[in-house]
Amino acid sequence: MDYRAMQLDCYCGQAPDRILEVGFTSDRHLVVHFWCSSCSRVLFISRSLDECTQACPPAAAKAGAQSAEDARFLQSIGIATPE
Numbered sequence: 001m002d003y004r005a006m007q008l009d010c011y012c013g014q015a016p017d018r019i020l021e022v023g024f025t026s027d028r029h030l031v032v033h034f035w036c037s038s039c040s041r042v043l044f045i046s047r048s049l050d051e052c053t054q055a056c057p058p059a060a061a062k063a064g065a066q067s068a069e070d071a072r073f074l075q076s077i078g079i080a081t082p083e
């Protein structure tokens with residue numbers, strides 16, 4: 001499973017020091033509250049389900065295809081791979 005960190009940037013351009021709270025809204029948004037010590041502000045970002053889906057890395061199917069390709073390559077040079 002691939003993982004991609006969510007980018008949290010303050011208006012001042014600094015990355016937050018602390019995430020204060022993560023939650024969900026009644027209209028199906030993910031909300032993250034965070035603290036920026038550079039400007040001493042609490043900020044929040046909100047992401048819809050579509051935005052969350054778009055932010056996800058490509059599915060593991062790609063990694064599986066790559067493994068099969070690796071196995072074929074190893075077999076082509078005479079190295080057997082365990083199934």
Ligand SMILES: [Zn+2]
Pocket residue numbers: 010011012013014036037038039040041
């Ligand atoms: Zn800031």
